[in-house]
Amino acid sequence: MLGSEDSTGAAPLAGITVLEVGAFMAAPFATMQLADLGATVLKIEVPGAGDPVRTTGPFLEGHSSPFARLNRNKRSVALDLKSEGGREALRRLAAEADVLVENLRPGAMRKLGLDHESLRATAPRLVYASASGWGQDGPLAHLPGLDIMAQARGGLMSITGTPDGEPTKIGVPMCDLVCALYVALAVTAALRERDRTGQGQYIDVSLLEAGVSFAVWEAGKYFATGEVGRPLGSAHQTSAPYQAVRTADGHVTLGAVTPKTWSGLCDVLGLRALHADERYADASRRHAHREALIAEIEDVTRGWTTADLVRALDEAGVPCAPIADYGQVFTDEHLEQRGYFWDAAHPVLGPVRQLGSPMRFSRTPAVRSAAGPLLGEGTAEALRAVGYSESEIRELAAHGAVGLADGDAARPDPSDTREREDPA
CATH class of the missing domain: 3.40.50.10540 (Crotonobetainyl-coa:carnitine coa-transferase; domain 1)
Structure with missing residues (x-):
């Protein structure tokens, strides 16, 4: 080899x-x-x-x-x-x-x-x-x-x-x-x-x-209903809330699509009324009413800083993350420790x-x-x-x-005497 x-x-x-x-x-x-x-x-x-x-x-x-x-x-x-x-x-x-x-x-x-x-x-x-x-x-x-x-x-x-x-x-x-x-x-x-x-x-x-x-969700829609996917910003194709929401100083991405994480999000934001609203009973129905839902969520999250909201959601077990630029990614403590x-x-x-x-x-x-x-x-x-x-x-x-790289000329060939004359 x-x-x-x-x-x-x-x-x-x-x-x-x-x-x-x-x-x-x-x-x-x-x-x-x-x-x-x-x-x-x-x-x-x-x-x-x-x-x-x-x-x-x-x-x-x-x-x-x-x-x-x-x-x-x-x-x-x-x-x-x-x-x-x-x-x-x-x-x-x-x-x-x-x-x-x-x-x-x-x-x-x-x-x-x-x-x-x-x-x-x-x-x-x-x-x-x-x-x-x-x-x-x-x-x-x-x-x-x-x-x-x-x-x-x-x-x-x-x-x-x-x-x-x-x-x-x-x-x-x-x-x-x-x-x-x-x-x-x-x-x-x-x-x-x-x-x-x-x-x-x-x-x-x-x-x-x-x-x-990559078009897993888009194919699922088109081949089932004929619906053609369109741009949604940061939102998910089928579930909500699963996107970036505004905070007082930026954005936080969150994904509260299971019953447990949806309940946790409502608790953190003090929005228990949303948890009881039939329009938002599951991830699919929440997606169907996404614009109204996100407006209500952002009315609250705009009063939180990004760091405070991430900390509270982490403690509640709600998937979330701030949006990092690559200067932050390339110095990220988690990646460094790993x-x-x-x-x-x-x-x-x-x-x-x-x-x-x-x-x-x-x-x-x-x-x-x-x-x-x-x-x-x-x-x-x-x-x-x-x-x-x-x-x-x-x-x-x-x-x-x-x-050949500089300085990487082939080694002398012992059987080749053509270039072995003494230098003048």
Whole structure:
């Protein structure tokens, strides 16, 4: 195997080698999950340029801060896939790898002769996953597809925001990210299936279908009644009260949808009359009369500070939370005490603060290793592992087919005396 990890290592995917031919978000976020789980991820990048995220600020010492976080625990292998030398290097890497994840436009890998069908003859055990905007076939497949287009066409933007507001996308690139998570899940499932059959397979995941998969409540309404979902601000689609309500100094989110929590909310706010009102007898009827209900609730909550209301609701066992900005999230005491944030080593930047993996294992914890790699720093090592000699690596580098990190020239080849003359 290409990776140096022993298959008996602590991390769940130790011993699995993943090739990433990706850029921006979907493939890199998917392989970040696999790397966190212990897989050796070789990030295939264009020599001299790399993943375009390397040019995304803010920059520290000339290095992209987002890149150092999105590509943690990976190794960079710089190959020019437009050259035959670079393509052949990828073929040889794929023949020894377990997984390949790519998010180029559909057909791009086929034109390079690096699609699943082309690699399967020499890599029958390879699990090959493609992430794309619209999928590998269908009338939209040939079109470029970014996260915002998937949010738009997949319906998410039609229910996000306020009822009379401008079209609003979800604040994070949700379709990119959930597509990546589906890729990681599918890859782990395919590896498990390979344990039984010995065969790899092809995986096709699209941003569009990943986004549409979220429409659980909307599908429940439409397929039952024909009702089309609309923006509701922070309110729930079917239950109330489940939304943000105004306070004297901001907002508090609350979810009092069970009999117990609804009763608790009424007690805290001194609104026992609402508890006896037939209009509000259950979460569904409360939702049907939501505007009147929230108006009555906010008449009271506007007299509370956010901190006091959260404290009182917490004591009563009513689900609630203040709305935190990311400055508060990234310094949150709860997350700090749980050790969620961690520092990854970087050869230039030193410690780079990382978001933790949400996956917590009792015996095989997620990997906490290095920040995003320098471009090409793993090229020579990866090529040596699949049989390239030092002279072959130097020749490929000289022709631009591969890229090496600064100071990472191939080691001298004992059998090659062509460059061993004494300096003048």
